[in-house]
Amino acid sequence: MQTNLADFIKHTPDGQEADAILRSCVHCGFCLATCPTYQLLGDELDSPRGRIYLMKQVLEGQPATQKTQQHLDRCLTCRACETTCPSGVRYGRLIDIGRGVIHKKVTRSTRERSMRYLLNKILPNRSLFTSLFKIGQFFRPLILGKLKKSIPAKIPNSRKWPTKKHQRTMLVLDGCVQPEFSPNINIATARVLDKLGISLITAEKAGCCGALSYHLDAQQDGLNYMRRNIDAWWSLIDEKKNTQPIEAIVITASGCGVTVKDYGHLLRNDPAYAEKAKQISALTKDISEILAAETVNLATLLEKSGQYDKTKLAFHSPCTLQHGMQIRGVVEKILGMTGFTLCAVKDAHLCCGSAGTYSILQPILSQQLLKEKLINLTAEKPDQLVTANIGCLMHLQSGTSLPVRHWIEVLDDILSNHSTQNHK
Structure with missing residues (x-):
């Protein structure tokens, strides 16, 4: 794609990045087949290719309108188009840049603001x-x-976070809403890793990964949350200050994981944080990546536990896991080791409609996507639904009476000799 960016952005870091991304697009249209909003609305301006044209026009100096902003707002940023694209167009980064520019040019309604x-x-x-x-x-x-x-009842839990006793140590991100919505997720993670000889710790001053603000027209707020996390983690990571630095930063919410893995890029132009952010991103691993590297030890633990559960599960792979981090088939393999029967899920690449705050800001489209996702997840009549992101978990649970849990919780059940049927 030929470009001629306007002077207001041409020579900025965002402009140079956007220009390279735009030039990589060859108009093939493969992205239309995997875009959830295009499937629902049938309007090419609500597809990646259409939105790329809209952003290109604005970046080349044409006026941005509320209509332009609306089409970009409808994008879930699921990045299924990136998985499909044969040219490797980094659409997720482009729409972040485009939204940032249009936010400065278009005034939202009082209600939206x-x-x-x-x-x-x-x-x-x-x-x-x-x-x-x-x-x-x-x-x-x-x-x-x-x-x-939308307000979950208090979750009873008799399981406790194991005390730190292993030389191998990893750090987990608590995040912002997960500790209240589903506190058992990180407890289960700590318990599973403890059985593998890994102690899991938290950093008291760490919090939101920054994704929520970054995608809500508050990109500087999002970057500040990222800087705060880096400050909270750095003393545990810096080899000069810590004789036993942590081995990895474990993420149990894939929506946070895809963002923390991008800290190095998002803060690349910040001289005070660029190098630190790069190291943080290199250390960041989704919990599935951690356990994939421990499959031999995990298999031994499963054999000793003698608990091979025959519960029928349907796994919803969040977009941030399969498209954002490009982690596919790993969770399914781990769950398969436990004896779970995994249901086949039609259109597993499509978004459930959660997408951070999308379910609040775009409720009609979100509910349509949720309905379709639940039809596909429950087609083979599973006993439970499992996923890898707190936003997806809460969104799915709002539409079904089936239990919806994080997959690490059911793995903890197996290793702790608890039947997953107890949670039905």
């Missing part, structure tokens, strides 16, 4: 979110309809 402001101020702020969440749980019995489903 207010909603995005509240989401940006509440969700990444763990102390504020926790307080509001507990109030919601207290009044949950009095709430009716869909709102009640």
Whole structure:
């Protein structure tokens, strides 16, 4: 694709990156076949190729309109198009740049600005979110309809975080909403790794990965959350200050993982953080990657436990896992080692409609995608649904009576001699 970027962005780092991405697109249209919004709406402006044309026009100096912004807002940033694209177009980065530019040129309605402001101020702020969440749980019995489903009941848990006792140590990101919505996920992760001879620790001052703000027209806020995490982790990572630095940063929410793995790129132009961010990204691993490297030891543990569960599971692979981080088939292989029967899932590459705050900001499209995803996930009548991202977990659970859990929790059940049927 030929380009002629306008002077306002041509010589900036974002402009140079956008120009290279635009030039890599060859207009083939393969992306249309795997774009969820194009499948629903049939409008090419709601496809990756159409949105690329819209962004190109704005970056070349043509006026940005609310219509332009609307088409970009409808994008889930699922990045299924990147998996499909034969030319390797980095669409996810392009739409981040495009949205940032258009945000400065188009004024949103008061309602939209207010909603995005509240989401940006509440969700990444763990102390504020926790307080509001507990109030919601207290009044949950009095709430009716869909709102009640969005506030999970208190989750009983008799399992505890194991004490640190191994030389091998890894660090886990707590994140912002996961500790309240599903605290058992990281506890299960710590317990599984403990059995593999790895201690899992947290950093008290770490918090939101930055993705929520970055995708809510508040890119600087998002970058600041990234810097805060780097500061919180650095003393544990720096070999000059720590004789036994951590081995990896473990991520149990793939939506966070795809962002933390990108810290090095997003902060590449920050002289104070560029090198640190690069090291952070290199250390970051999804929990599936950690366990994939421990399959021999994991197989031994499973054999000793004698617990090979025949529960029928359907696995929803989040877009951030399969398209963002390009991790496919790894979780399924690990679950297969335990004896679980894994259901085949039609159109497994398509998004469930969660996509961070998308389910709040684009509820109609989100619910359509959720309905289709649940039809495909439940086609073979599984006993449970499992996934690898807290946003997907909560979104799926809002539409089904089947239990929806993180896959690491069911693995912990097996290794701890607990039947997954207990959670039905």
